[in-house]
Amino acid sequence: MKAILCTRFGGPDDLELADVPDPTAAPGEVVAKVAAVGLNFYDTLIIAGRYQRKPPFPFSPGGEFAGVVESVGAGVTGLARGDRVIGYVTHGAARERIAVEAGKLVKLTADLDLTRAAGLVVTYGTAYHALIERAQIKRGETLAVLGASGGVGLATVELGKLLGARVIACASNDDKLAFARAHGADAVVNYAREDLRDALKREGGEHGIDVIFDPVGGTYSEAALRAIAWKGRHLVVGFAAGDIPKLPLNLTLLKGCDVLGVFFGDWVRREHERYRACIAELTRWAAEGKLSCHVHRAYPLAETAQALKALTDRQVMGKVIVTP
Numbered sequence: 001m002k003a004i005l006c007t008r009f010g011g012p013d014d015l016e017l018a019d020v021p022d023p024t025a026a027p028g029e030v031v032a033k034v035a036a037v038g039l040n041f042y043d044t045l046i047i048a049g050r051y052q053r054k055p056p057f058p059f060s061p062g063g064e065f066a067g068v069v070e071s072v073g074a075g076v077t078g079l080a081r082g083d084r085v086i087g088y089v090t091h092g093a094a095r096e097r098i099a100v101e102a103g104k105l106v107k108l109t110a111d112l113d114l115t116r117a118a119g120l121v122v123t124y125g126t127a128y129h130a131l132i133e134r135a136q137i138k139r140g141e142t143l144a145v146l147g148a149s150g151g152v153g154l155a156t157v158e159l160g161k162l163l164g165a166r167v168i169a170c171a172s173n174d175d176k177l178a179f180a181r182a183h184g185a186d187a188v189v190n191y192a193r194e195d196l197r198d199a200l201k202r203e204g205g206e207h208g209i210d211v212i213f214d215p216v217g218g219t220y221s222e223a224a225l226r227a228i229a230w231k232g233r234h235l236v237v238g239f240a241a242g243d244i245p246k247l248p249l250n251l252t253l254l255k256g257c258d259v260l261g262v263f264f265g266d267w268v269r270r271e272h273e274r275y276r277a278c279i280a281e282l283t284r285w286a287a288e289g290k291l292s293c294h295v296h297r298a299y300p301l302a303e304t305a306q307a308l309k310a311l312t313d314r315q316v317m318g319k320v321i322v323t324p
Helices: 041-046 114-118 123-136 150-161 175-183 194-206 220-227 248-256 263-268 272-287 301-312
Strands: 002-007 016-019 029-040 062-071 084-087 097-103 106-109 142-146 166-169 186-191 209-214 228-236 258-261 295-300 318-323
Touching: 002 301, 016 301, 029 084, 029 114, 029 123, 029 175, 029 228, 029 301, 041 150, 041 301, 062 097, 062 248, 084 114, 106 272, 114 272, 114 295, 114 318, 123 150, 123 209, 123 228, 123 263, 123 272, 142 150, 142 194, 142 220, 150 166, 150 175, 150 209, 150 318, 175 186, 186 194, 194 209, 194 220, 209 220, 220 228, 220 248, 228 248, 295 301, 301 318
Parallel strands: 142 166, 142 209, 166 186, 209 228, 228 258, 295 318
Antiparallel strands: 002 016, 029 062, 029 097, 029 318, 062 084, 084 106
């Protein structure tokens, strides 16, 4: 079978398309035929050796996928050949078939096509964990989403609206903001053209911003925090800008606010049953048309490098998918 392999740390062009043996299901495992793989910004970090976890070589990128069960190993219950599944595996999905622990798969019962389902787990799962589990956002609160047109940003815009928040989408150009507005944002801020702090203070009014969803980092984090409401929640999701900010703690004192970490991967590992319930709810909402699971573009497996470059070049609005 074909697989995309990372044999040394580097960029997308250092990846290789290779022939590897078909996997077999060990006890407790399932072999699934991969229909679609969702790519995320962290895939560009993991192949560069800049992610928290460094898999042994060779490995495939791709932390989420949708597919169909082909075989099950001894001891596996609840899954059978022909079942449609989605899975979160951190890495390893950019290949035609994958052997994976059965517990990492969720049976897809909602009427949702596999290409859209493949891009749901990480982005909408992160948004769900952030807004519901960490921020405990309430109907009528104001939510500011940085990087609002990317995969996780767009998911947060949509989920925030579904949960009844007033959503302010923040991004670096007008096309991205128009895209976010088309997906439910109530107001937009172009932080390449105006100061983010001033814009959020204007949009938040005297009350301020209740919840800040921040996958960007850099200088934008402190600027956003300065506009937060009393007892607001600043969600630390990632650092797409490249720099990890150092926030002045006096701001948290003066605002009585919380700075909350959002680590989707460890939430999945530590609270697995809660995660499974989250995915069941998200897939149902998507099948009902309440969440778009918007696919920016689907690339063939051989063009995984081009797909990752689109992410690093910040060309993507929504989700990038690879279809083996």
